[in-house]
Amino acid sequence: xxxxxxxxxxxxxxxxxxxxxxxxxxxxxxxxxxxxxxxxxxxxxxxxxxxxxxxxxxxxxxxxxxxxxxxxxxxxxxxxxxxxxxxxxxxxxxxxxxxxxxxxxxxxxxxxxxxxxxxxxxxxxxxxxxxxxxxxxxxxxxxxxxxxxxxxxxxxxxxxxxxxxxxxxxxxxxxxxxxxxxxxxxxxxxxxxxxxxxxxxxxxxxxxxxxxxxxxxxxxxxxxxxxxxxxxxxxxxxxxxxxxxxxxxxxxxxxxxxxxxxx
Amino acid sequence: xxxxxxxxxxxxxxxxxxxxxxxxxxxxxxxxxxxxxxxxxxxxxxxxxxxxxxxxxxxxxxxxxxxxxxxxxxxxxxxxxxxxxxxxxxxxxxxxxxxxxxxxxxxxxxxxxxxxxxxxxxxxxxxxxxxxxxxxxxxxxxxxxxxxxxxxxxxxxxxxxxxxxxxxxxxxxxxxxxxxxxxxxxxxxxxxxxxxxxxxxxxxxxxxxxxxxxxxxxxxxxxxxxxxxxxxxxxxxxxxxxxxxxxxxxxxxxxxxxxxxxxxxxxxxxxxxxxxxxxxxxxxxxxxxxxxxxxxxxxxxxxxxxxxxxxxxxxxxxxxxxxxxxxxxxxxx
Numbered sequence: 001x002x003x004x005x006x007x008x009x010x011x012x013x014x015x016x017x018x019x020x021x022x023x024x025x026x027x028x029x030x031x032x033x034x035x036x037x038x039x040x041x042x043x044x045x046x047x048x049x050x051x052x053x054x055x056x057x058x059x060x061x062x063x064x065x066x067x068x069x070x071x072x073x074x075x076x077x078x079x080x081x082x083x084x085x086x087x088x089x090x091x092x093x094x095x096x097x098x099x100x101x102x103x104x105x106x107x108x109x110x111x112x113x114x115x116x117x118x119x120x121x122x123x124x125x126x127x128x129x130x131x132x133x134x135x136x137x138x139x140x141x142x143x144x145x146x147x148x149x150x151x152x153x154x155x156x157x158x159x160x161x162x163x164x165x166x167x168x169x170x171x172x173x174x175x176x177x178x179x180x181x182x183x184x185x186x187x188x189x190x191x192x193x194x195x196x197x198x199x200x201x202x203x204x205x206x207x208x209x210x211x212x213x214x215x216x217x218x219x220x221x222x223x224x225x226x227x228x229x230x231x232x233x234x235x236x237x238x239x240x241x242x243x244x245x246x247x248x249x250x251x252x253x254x255x256x257x258x259x260x261x262x263x
Numbered sequence: 264x265x266x267x268x269x270x271x272x273x274x275x276x277x278x279x280x281x282x283x284x285x286x287x288x289x290x291x292x293x294x295x296x297x298x299x300x301x302x303x304x305x306x307x308x309x310x311x312x313x314x315x316x317x318x319x320x321x322x323x324x325x326x327x328x329x330x331x332x333x334x335x336x337x338x339x340x341x342x343x344x345x346x347x348x349x350x351x352x353x354x355x356x357x358x359x360x361x362x363x364x365x366x367x368x369x370x371x372x373x374x375x376x377x378x379x380x381x382x383x384x385x386x387x388x389x390x391x392x393x394x395x396x397x398x399x400x401x402x403x404x405x406x407x408x409x410x411x412x413x414x415x416x417x418x419x420x421x422x423x424x425x426x427x428x429x430x431x432x433x434x435x436x437x438x439x440x441x442x443x444x445x446x447x448x449x450x451x452x453x454x455x456x457x458x459x460x461x462x463x464x465x466x467x468x469x470x471x472x473x474x475x476x477x478x479x480x481x482x483x484x485x486x487x488x489x490x491x492x493x494x495x496x497x498x499x500x501x502x503x504x505x506x507x508x509x510x511x512x513x514x515x516x517x518x519x520x521x522x523x524x525x526x527x528x529x530x531x532x533x534x535x536x537x538x539x540x541x542x543x544x545x546x547x548x549x550x551x552x553x554x555x556x557x558x559x560x561x562x563x564x565x566x567x568x569x570x571x572x573x574x575x576x577x578x579x580x581x582x583x584x585x586x587x588x589x590x591x592x593x594x595x596x
Contacts, residue, residue: 018284022277039309046311056308091457097395098380099387117383118376120318121394124456124579129314138376152270160277163285218590221308225593229455230391232465236454240447240469247477248443251339254496255346 004106004150005172006159006209007179008081010220011186011194012166015041015079019053022161027052027144030134040077046221047082049134052143053158054082058219063193078214081158081167082221084109084130084143085207089228092142095125100140107172107208108145116140127204127226145209172208182212197222203231307586314457316583317576322370324572327449329370330401331476331568332483333363334442337408339480341439343493344432352489354415359483360438361412364405371401393452400448404441410434446476453575459589460582461575463519467508468575474504475539475568482561482568490557498551502543502564509536519592521585528577535574538567 023029032050037043040057047054058078059068068075090109093101100115101122111122111131118138122131131142146156154160159169168175179196186194197217198210204226217224307313340356343349372381385402389395411434414427450472454465461468478501481494512523512532522528543564550556582588 016284018280021284022280025276025280026273037309039311042309045309048315058308094389094391095394095456097387097389097392097398098383099389100383115380115383115386116377117380119384119394120374120376121392121452121456123315124317124458124461124583126315127457129312129457129583132315133318133376140376154274157277160274161280161284163281218306218586219308221311221313221586223313223593224590227457227462229457229462232455232462233391233393233451236393236451236465236469239454239466240444240451240473243470243473244443244447247335247473248338248342250500251342251477251497252346254493254500255343255348257492 002106003172003208004108004145005170005175006083006086006145006156007168007170007175007212008083008209009166009168009179009182009212010078010080010214011182011191011212012164013055013079013081014164014166015055015057015077016163017044017055018161018163019081019158019167020044020051020055022157023053023143026146026149026157029141030136047084047130047132047142049132049137049141052083052141056080056082056220058215060215060219063215076214080211080213080220081162083158083209084145085128085204085209086143086145087128087207087228088205089203089230091125091127091204091228091230092122092131092140094228094230095121097121104145104147106145106147106150108147108150109142110144110147111140111142113139113141125229127223127228129221143209175210179210179212186212186214199223199226203227306590310586312584313586313589314583316580317458319576320374321573322374324576325569326367326370326374327472327572328475328479328569329363330367330449331446331472332479333360333367333408334404334445334447335473335476335480336360336363336483337404337411337435337438337442338446339477339484339497340411341435344435348493349491350419352484352491354419355484355487355489356480357408357412357415357435357438359480360404360408360442364401364408367401368405393448393455397445397448397452400441400444404438404445407434407438407441411438443473447473453579456579458579458582459519459585459592460522460578463517463592467511471505471508471571474501474508475571477501478505478539478543478564479568482564485557485561486565490554495547495551495557498547498557498560498564499544502540502547502560505536505567506540506544509540512536519582519588521588522578522581526581528574528581531570531574531577535567535571538563539571540567543567 029050042057044054060076062074063076086108100112104110116139133140155169159167183194193215200206336356337360340353372378384398414431447469450469453461454468481497484494546560
């Protein structure tokens with residue numbers, strides 16, 4: 001199976017937000033408010049039901065990177081376009097009780113809007129805080145990986161609109177190699193904290209939309225060791241069954257000395 | 264427009280977005296600097312939530328509460344049947360289960376973003392989704408308890424028939440089994456999520472919800488006038504276990520449990536824990552011999568039990584909004 005992937009490179013992003021605009025236009029995603037956040041030029045703040053690409057603006061204390069030097073407190077300005085990770089083991093997909101969330105033939109995670117009934121369980125099951133319920137609509141939405149475009153042989157709208165190739169779309173294996181090469185190249189050029197963000201060692205088992213970032217993932221609100229919540233099922237069900245057994249014994253004891261007749 | 268020209272137009276539009284973005288944006292170091300971000304926490308992205316808070320509305324915690332009582336009532340009824348606990352009590356237990364089973368789906372459906380699509384819950388049977396299991400458990404419980412009630416009422420009205428008695432036992436036994444699952448799965452549902460304060464309490468939650476459930480079922484019986492030794496014993500047991508849980512929560516102060524101790528959720532959970540646990544226990548010790556006292560204790564326990572379900576949902580919301588606690592937890596493991 002061909003696995004489609006995004007490689008989003010923070011070191012190439014110029015913060016133009018063309019990906020946000022292209023995504024909204026192509027997918028006809030409703031606007032979700034115009035509020036000035038005060039967090040650098042980021043007024044989008046987070047991914048959500050109506051934000052499927054989100055450009056982050058990090059202002060970090062002076063470290064190697066694109067510098068804002070002519071200021072009182074020089075800082076490195078880093079941009080990154082965040083997106084649904086299309087996890088290999090996706091929490092939302094596992095949690096969905098209707099089968100609305102499916103794995104497509106390009107291995108992406110897709111929410112079928114004609115099936116979703118808006119139960120909200122995917123929202124609390126995503127370890128990356130991506131998918132959300134659109135209140136005015138009632139259903140859950142997230143990045144579709146431009147499944148419709150991919151079916152027509154086109155690349156996703158965000159990748160197409162990216163002017164710097166910060167967003168690359170292609171085969172997962174190929175992009176893994178490209179990412180490794182890019183990190184090596186950056187390190188050779190002195191970006192010592194360049195790294196790939198792709199939690200392959202965790203129960204998530206890797207993501208199909210992975211990133212080249214500078215610095216710690218936490219600075220991008222990317223969890224350092226995410227887990228797919230199904231790994232918690234065993235201990236939770238065990239507790240439920242053991243507790244239930246104990247309680248049955250308790251109720252038996254309570255009624256053992258009781259006699260009132262029945263059928 | 265034909266599909267081909269439409270596609271051409273949209274592709275040209277994406278091209279246009281790309282070009283204009285490339286022209287108007289310049290490399291970072293040629294832009295004017297912004298003020299230094301004093302409000303930025305270095306360990307997260309401006310302290311913004313890294314997870315989405317639960318979207319569940321007021322119906323869901325109420326459902327947890329009612330489902331727990333309904334399920335454990337049916338279970339209590341069956342065990343009472345086994346030990347000849349009296350037909351009035353068994354009948355009341357089964358009816359409590361049935362009323363609960365009727366109310367629960369209404370609450371769940373009205374919480375859905377698309378209530379008309381509630382039947383989509385039964386499109387698939389997914390062991391790996393606690394929500395899917397819950398939907399099936401509720402359907403199974405409703406059917407079993409309905410069967411039990413119908414058989415019981417027919418037998419009461421003199422339709423004595425060995426088949427009917429067999430069906431009654433079948434209905435009661437399966438309602439007891441699915442009732443236990445109904446009262447317990449909600450703890451699994453909440454525990455097996457990405458919300459740190461829930462997942463880190465995933466073994467505690469089912470135990471707590473089940474205890475709350477059987478204590479609630481006993482409390483309803485007491486309020487209905489079944490002031491028998493059995494409900495007294497169950498009342499003592501439930502508030503005793505809840506006291507132990509409250510002590511555990513107070514002693515074990517983990518950073519991830521911060522929403523259980525601070526803010527609105529922390530206050531609500533403390534009150535709920537005190538009501539269900541020590542308050543109910545002490546009231547029962549001192550006033551448990553008095554009928555009015557037992558009614559009061561039962562009411563206190565029920566209020567604590569209901570509030571506790573809300574408090575846990577509120578704690579989940581607070582937990583989702585704290586990226587620091589999430590990252591700290593993941594660094595430890």
